[in-house]
Amino acid sequence: MTQDPLLSVQNVTTQFVTEEGIVRAVDDLSFDVHRGETLGLVGESGAGKSVAIRSIMRLISSPGEIVSGTITYKGHVILDRSQGPDGEVRDGEAMLSEAEMRSKIRGREIALIFQDPMESLNPVFTIGSQLREFIEINRDLSNAEAKAEAIELLREVGIPEAESRYHEYPHQFSGGMRQRVLIAMALACKPDLIIADEPTTALDVTVEGQILDLIEQLKTEYETSFIWVTHDMGVVAEICDRVNVMYLGELIEQAPVDELFHETKHPYTEALLRSIPKPHETTGEFDPIRGIMPDGMNAPSGCRFHPRCPDAREVCMSVHPDLREIDDGQNAACLKYDVFDADYDDSPPLVVDENGERVPAETVESVGGDD
Amino acid sequence: MLIGIATITFLLVNAMPGDPVRIMLGPGTDQATIDAVQSRYGLDQPLYERYFNYMAGVAQGDLGNSIHYNGVPVTEKILERLPVTLLLVASSFTLAISMAVPLGAIAARRQNKATDHVSRIIALIGVSTPSFWIGLMLIIVFAYQLNVFPSSGLIMPWAHPSDVPQAANRIEVLGSSLYHLVLPTITLGTLQTAAIMRIQRSSMLEVLNRDYITLAQAYGVSSRTVLRKHALRNAQLPVVTIIGIQLTTALGGAVLTETVFSINGMGTLIITAVESQDYPLIMGVTLFFGVIFVVGVLITDLLYAYLDPRITYGGGDH
């Protein structure tokens, strides 16, 4: 892992302007993806995972906007944007234009696979014509060549009778088969990085297993890197090399997959791991994460996880932890570690109020006194 | 369906008070004459017998004879007026679709920008304005104040030059026809334009948020191609359905528009028929309006099936 990263994301912030105010869906996000590795991007629904990957492709549009950050990919500057004191957004000169993004990056270098294979295929065009269009755009092949290539790809991702199914429409395919088509699309342009946004969530377990096997097989064959977005820790354990955990737009833990599971640093990650139902456990032991995730509009002060955190102390309400290295190769954003030097140990713990949120002890008492 | 329409109109019309024969012949006619005329039109038979006779006639394309127009076959009268109404409805739909589809799509593309706001306000006013009032305003402004378009009448583009004032040849007939069509088309087409525009915008917005659109962009398809190829066809599906439904509004609107512009079409025909209580004519015209609607819906169903591969049969209920 000493070589230059394939993709480097530095301090990317993406916000949405709504009538109620500004929501930072992705806040100061930084991570690298190395060649041949599969990086997991984990978090609950609404953590900002999907906005993060769309930011990488620069596919954010009004009312959303990437306001700052740098993204480089194999020497291409996908994003170089900073926000001046006046709030004006400025782009660096080396940043690729929209046309260059289209002709150099999207599809050719970085491909995307979405969660819902039905939603991701255009219902009014045949599978073949959609696949062929993407191949034609990105590989400068003639119509006939692109068609031959498309059929070959369909065969490769395990679609039987590829030639006749080429002329069928998405609704004539099963969910698993459609996901295979999407993988074929992703592979069509031989990208070095595939971003998969919860690609197996909509599939049943058997089909999910088949798709994961296919991905493993293709990974060894093409040496493609993956960013695998999911909320399923089981899938993470199976295919990821390193994992990023997101909470409310921020990264809160970064670790190689083994360390993440066995030497978990952040209380949120611990809670995520505990929430996986295990076959040998009874339902009594199953422990969902307490409370619901607040939305980005009303992000809690200090550490954003403090209202739901079992380890929260009063200091967590005021000090916002950034991501720091806790162990070798393992970063976390939690004040309980000494590197933050936040006086965590002397701070009184928070208690759970009637809404299941953690608040300072005295506020709960005063509420109780009113009754 | 058409049997149903025929039945409904038959029952409605026979519930009408008054006696058309007496109205036609005027007061003071002796009973013998009235009886003679009644039996000529079959009005002396019992209701169920008249119903079966009528339905049998309808099945053979015979809608009976008009009382008001002195026994002219209803079918003949309708076929004389039908092209006028069809021309008016067709031209207003042409206007509506050619305006509404691009405008709605552009509004969706520029959601919450100035273009969008302006077009939404126009569409809102369009669906809130009575068409005949638009007609009156157009007459005031363009026919009276500016004197650029005629305020009444309609000339069929295939009319013979000798029947058209100030027209020497077929080209001039065509020109005159277009010239007369302008104001009625705007009158009848405004509501359709606004209604289709609203659906086009919301449908386009929905489609633009779909994953397959993002995916196409993520594979480097240019935004123009995404809009024109990937989004537009999907967005047309609800629009096609609405166009079918709008047809019934447009046919009703045609009655008002023809009245405002004194055009001799199906609309003014039914008004005349109702005023003179001409049973066969009312039934015939209503039946024909139903036929036009059914044919229109059939066409939109076929179009829908063509646009959406998920529909494999050529029609059905949506």
Place this chain on the structure above:
Amino acid sequence: MATPPETAEMGDQPVSSSAGEADESIRDLTGWRYTLAQIKRDRTARLGWYIISVVSVVAIVTYVDSQLLNYYIADTFWYHPERDAEGTALLPPVGLENSYGAGTWSHPLGTDQRGRDLLVRIVYGTRIAIQVGVVATGLGVIVGTIIGAVSGYYGGWIDDILQRTVETVYAIPFLILVIAIMSAFGRHLWIAIVGVGIVTVPIFARLIRSEVLKVREEEYIEAAKAIGVKDRHILARHIIPNSFAPVLVQGTLQIGVNILIVAGLSFLGFGVQPPTPSWGQILADSRGYMLPNPWFSIFPGIAILVTVMGFNLLGDGLRDALDPRNNG
């Protein structure tokens, strides 16, 4: 940089769902209160609400005055909207002048061909528009809901017969059908209301039927059936309340459409008969005089436009509030 079209809307992103959901104070509310709060925040829907409120108050006052007090209020404090006036006919509005004289403040919008004050006639015409619009829509909603619910719930031959009937009624253009109904049963206000109501029935019958078909297969309905709850009870307690939101939206918009139909009917002479003022009929009167006196036609049209727009604005607002997917 060319901005690609909307891509930020993903189901699992709170930032992208309807704007109101992001506000916690609103999110805590449920059902009705949520909808109301949403409407209050939506500026255009609020405008619609104000228009409807004003128009409704006017309609109620004029209804009471015309039906119960025999125009006592109008006659005492203003002009009689029906009786021919002795003043000048076709007087223009304030600030204009024509061959009959100059406009005065005593007749701000001028007078009609019989010298009646135009403003008072337009104000008293509100009653007809609202009465027919609201009552006819209500009639259509009630009958349509019953037909649609029965049809969708029972299916089979009941569904077939009801659907065929509804489709047949739907196939005849609204205006033509109402005209046919009115010429059969007479040109009275109540016939107009029933007629417009009948043409409204298919719209709601179809809407409710499709909602019922959606809800019918839900598990809780299956469960209710399994424990032996009566069909009628399931329909009334479970299915119809669940279909309420789309009916409310469509109903509000339909009032606007029905006001337009009534105006068209009156314009053709099939509405309420003279001298009772109605907007469509004032417009019909104006046809013969509008060419030198365009104001005669302009004002009643604006009254219709504003009223119908009020219902459209509120209907759109309700749709946005009740269906977060459709963010307009």
